[in-house]
Amino acid sequence: MSQNASVLFDAAGPKARTRYRLFGVLGALLIAAILAAVVWKFNEQGQFEAAKWKPIVGGELWTAYLLPGLWGTLRAAAISIVLAGAFGGIFALLRMSSIGPVRWVAGAIVEFFRAVPVLLMMIFSWGMYVKYNLVPSEYFALAGVVTALTLYNGSVICEVIRSGVDQLPKGQREAGLSVGLTQQQTLRTILLPQAITAMLPSLVSQLVVILKDTALGYNITYLELLYSGNTAASNYGNLVPLLLVIAAIFIVINYSLTKLAEWIERRLAQRGRSVADPDAMAGGGIAGSTAGPSLQHNRDLA
Amino acid sequence: MASLFDQFDVLGAMWMTIKLTAISAVLALVLGTIVAIMRLSPVPALRLLGTSYVNLLRNTPLTLIVFFCLLGMWQTMGIELSPELSVNAFRYAIIGLTVYHAAFVCEALRSGVNTIPLGQAEAARSIGLTFGQSLREVVLPQAFRGAITPLGNTLIALAKNTTVVVTIGVAELAYFMADVNEQASDQLTNAFIIAAAFFVLFTIPMGLGTGWLSKRLAVKR
Amino acid sequence: MTEPSDAASAPREQSINVARGEPLVVLQDVQKHFGPLHVLKDIDLTVHHGEVVVVIGPSGSGKSTLCRAINRLETIESGSITIDGKPLPEEGQELARLRADVGMVFQSFNLFAHKTILENVTLGPIKVRKQGKATAEKRAMELLERVGVAHQASKYPAQLSGGQQQRVAIARSLAMEPKVMLFDEPTSALDPEMINEVLDVMTALAKEGMTMIVVTHEMGFARRAADRVVFMSDGQILEENVPEEFFTNPQTDRAKDFLGKILTH
Amino acid sequence: MTEPSDAASAPREQSINVARGEPLVVLQDVQKHFGPLHVLKDIDLTVHHGEVVVVIGPSGSGKSTLCRAINRLETIESGSITIDGKPLPEEGQELARLRADVGMVFQSFNLFAHKTILENVTLGPIKVRKQGKATAEKRAMELLERVGVAHQASKYPAQLSGGQQQRVAIARSLAMEPKVMLFDEPTSALDPEMINEVLDVMTALAKEGMTMIVVTHEMGFARRAADRVVFMSDGQILEENVPEEFFTNPQTDRAKDFLGKILTH
Amino acid sequence: ACGDSETPAAGSGSGSGDGVTVGIKFDQPGLGLKSGNSYSGLDVDVANYVAKDLGLGTVTFREAPSKQREQLIKSGQVNMVIATYSITDARKNEVSFAGPYFIAQQALLVRKGSGITGTEGLSGKKLCSVSGSTSATKIKEKVPGVNLQEFDTYSKCAEALGAGRIDAMTTDDTILSGYANQNQYKGKFEVVQGVGGDEIYGIGIKKGDTGLCNRINGALKKMVDSGEWKKAVTKNLGDDYKLDSAKNPPQAAACS
């Protein structure tokens, strides 16, 4: 990785190394200065007062607010990823169906859910659940969150799987057919297993998206981290410190998931994904590769 | 449905969504390019900075980032972007959207760079171009073309993500939906249809446009 | 159909005696376009039981398309292709069954990347021929032995060299006991020192009487193993001849030109 | 050093007379690892003005790495590389200037995909040699003429065949008027009928007295154009000899084995 | 009579002696606030008093976000909602109300010594309120020139007020007093009353449960008579809360 990280530029010579170190020091000083200014301002406003931070160090804030909030976040994310996986799998099959109208309808549905903001779907489905009392009322908000996350992420996963199949070398399908497998058998035994394995990193990083998006549940009173943090802040009056803590929790979890995805990707590469697009081997990437399949951006957002 | 238009400022909300999208898109492109150049630069410190930026911003919910902008910069540090509070909130919304999406712009550009075969930069250097020259003449022109599609995806995501700034009281379409839900909940379905239709109509041209552009400008290999 | 494989030594003469003269693959007046490009023009070609036909010609002349059409990986627009007297089925189970009878070896190996070598070879027999796992594996090991990669049976394709992968691909095709084998430039993705190990396997196969259609640029192989050389250019078959005759005395200017380019280096 | 292969044409004779005996590229005790892999072991190699050295060896033996190290596309860990008496600069303007003097032709052509053929050839002269656009274009057209693709000057690389692209790549290098040219398997990504058009250009270049280091599997070219053949295996130079001697009478078992594999087909 | 028969059903087992579930706000100091694992505020005190008086057993508090209050009651998830729940005709179509137990009024919260004494002083000032709330709309009608920041919670407004970024926030005087009395703001803020109309807080229960309604009204009366009500108001809204005694304690309306 480090050796191959980039061929954009030459390995540094002695002068360049000195220059880079100088840049490093100057940059560090600049950043330290900015940070110091921020800290000073925050301090001036009392954001570092003991009264604001003490509850965070103490256990009660965690047991009464943040941990239940974290549980809410994880629970909604877990349910959503399972349902979205199922949704995505089914719609991927429908979108690859040999029957035209099925393909077309499935495509329209998937494209619609990809075009509508998750938050709007959340507000809407929550409103519907409340209005028609569709689920036990303690689950209104959870249902709203899960519905929106499932529809959106399921549609994205559908596209991920589809593009996974598309990105397999054409020869894999042809070899399957040549051995005498039918179209269906080829799809099932040759293409899908490889597509899903190849897309595993993308699917894991989709978890990051879902986890982040649970925070939208805040808007429909779903008890997740951000919401519980707000409730806690009404009591302790320490919103800014709490938001910092919550951001840290999200970053730690999501960063670990990202690392997990990268690890899986490396493992797959080691085990020899000769299935990877031959172009990629011939030189698909002069910036070092963690960018993954092109869909990734789309999915990381929202 | 007509009554929704009378009772709520639907067109204003749509216009707000468009403004948020357009301005943040331009700023995010600029900031994202700077971060991308840092991430791709030979200077380890800059690379570290760029990478940290992306990892921090990308892994934090946008809602939180928007809060931080308003609560951290305005409320705590007292930086007021306009004496008019609605304008102030609007500008902070733009800052929040910009810094968040810049991380994705950076990744889009990086993946654009990744579409360039290894040999291109080496060939550039081996005819004697310096790092800067090879970046300018060979790498970036191709990278931007390869990045059009992911940049388009980022733009679409940005358009949809403008809904998040409802939490700081910017009157865009999620604000409209929440408002309807609060004050005329029997109209919620209509409101959803209006808002969803807007987003479908707003984002489809973006997808088609970037698709067309990337085909037209594609570097044939 | 002849018995291609149960005799390990010198069976070629025999099988030729048995089968020669019976047409196995017959193409008649085959036409195919890609958009405006006429890639197969009036193709007439008959390949007999036990015959080895080498197809050569410049890049883009339609050799691969021809090969793929016989397996119906490409559809044709008009004309007919029959195998063992039966026209190519258009779809479904029948097509799958036909394909099982036609082995195909690709330039890029196309081993199933997520399966081990052994699984690659047994997949077809188990799923298509409905053989038991044990039978299939026993037979697979014999074939892997024969192509010289039996000791790699439990590895994954990516762990093998190109030459080894291609030999596995041949074993995979053989496991289906095909009536005819198609090879589309089987050595052109290989490092030079691996080319011969694959050509050796193919030569042995030819000697044993397998019916083969081989697209290749390896003139040595063509001279050594082919019964007939077919020269294609611009989608047409311009010449057909026994190798010796074709190489020493090409009839058309195109063939002369092509041989001139390819043989001097 | 031995005489080049019988010196068919006049220009070569002259330049050799001028420069022969003067070392141009000198590698001394060069070492390089990739992680645990020792890819270049104690490499000592001297290439003289006007000399054509062909490097051969099995895949993975370090031929490409050697080539790239001379252009400092790979850094080395110890030992020294000098060009025209000057050690390789480590960075910056000097390194760029040195690279302008060392032409490099890659297996995968690496033409700048977003620039026309003409722009590909003029980019270096304009940006590095600071030539005027008109001068650069005039010279570029001459070079394109010489490699036989002048009529394609305004097309983009993707519109050309592989052989044409590689000839443009050679013209691009020549436009910098390099002291030495490095070729890393310049023909191995080409269709067979295009190989010769590239080898012909290279042979002509060799005849004109260009100093060349060529990694290739084309033994015909090695026999025809090389002054010396260098055989590498596992990161070491195992043999150096004049082509005739090397091919007919290899000294090491590795070389014998390698030649055995590569020459029979 | 028919109300009596419905009461046990309403609680689905929790309505009688073995406990009662009450929906409150979790984030409004002075009214309903979750403080660690316990709850405080006027709504909480009222709930506890009523439950004890009616012998309903232990009280379980659940969060009742504004939007979900009707459904929480309808579906029986909670037995009552005591969560700054204003009695309106629209809501009466879906649930029944006991009480009212308090009549609040719209007010302003300003920093001490800010000189703002009423809506007149707001022109050109920075005002904070919650998105979609009626209080903000009302002020806007009265003082068109007001400079409005909307947040999604009052706590954010309170912080902004404390930091000096805004000049006033507006909503029910009860809620504002709750903030004025919170530790971190104590002595910094003052409530300016006389800004807007009444907010009549009732106790939401299942529609048509007149039996429970009457019993709650009885308990409320007892609470007022015993002085507990007054104590609760002072404790939660602070000593300097100017109780509008013309309206408070309010007369319970007839149950229907």
Ligand SMILES: Nc1ncnc2c1ncn2[C@@H]1O[C@H](COP(=O)(O)OP(=O)(O)OP(=O)(O)O)[C@@H](O)[C@H]1O
């Ligand atoms: N799927 C396709 N769509 C459009 N054109 C195609 C397609 N496949 C092949 N062609 C074109 O058809 C022509 C014949 O292709 P084919 O691959 O059969 O040639 P070939 O003789 O095998 O060449 P090579 O030696 O390069 O493999 C070529 O011009 C090719 O570009």
Ligand SMILES: Nc1ncnc2c1ncn2[C@@H]1O[C@H](COP(=O)(O)OP(=O)(O)OP(=O)(O)O)[C@@H](O)[C@H]1O
């Ligand atoms: N960037 C790299 N990182 C790690 N290992 C590398 C790298 N580049 C090459 N290698 C390894 O170094 C060894 C020598 O590689 P090199 O490309 O020089 O061989 P070669 O002789 O050119 O082979 P070929 O004929 O296949 O081109 C190989 O084992 C290769 O896998």
Ligand SMILES: [Mg+2]
């Ligand atoms: Mg072909």
Ligand SMILES: [Mg+2]
């Ligand atoms: Mg190499």
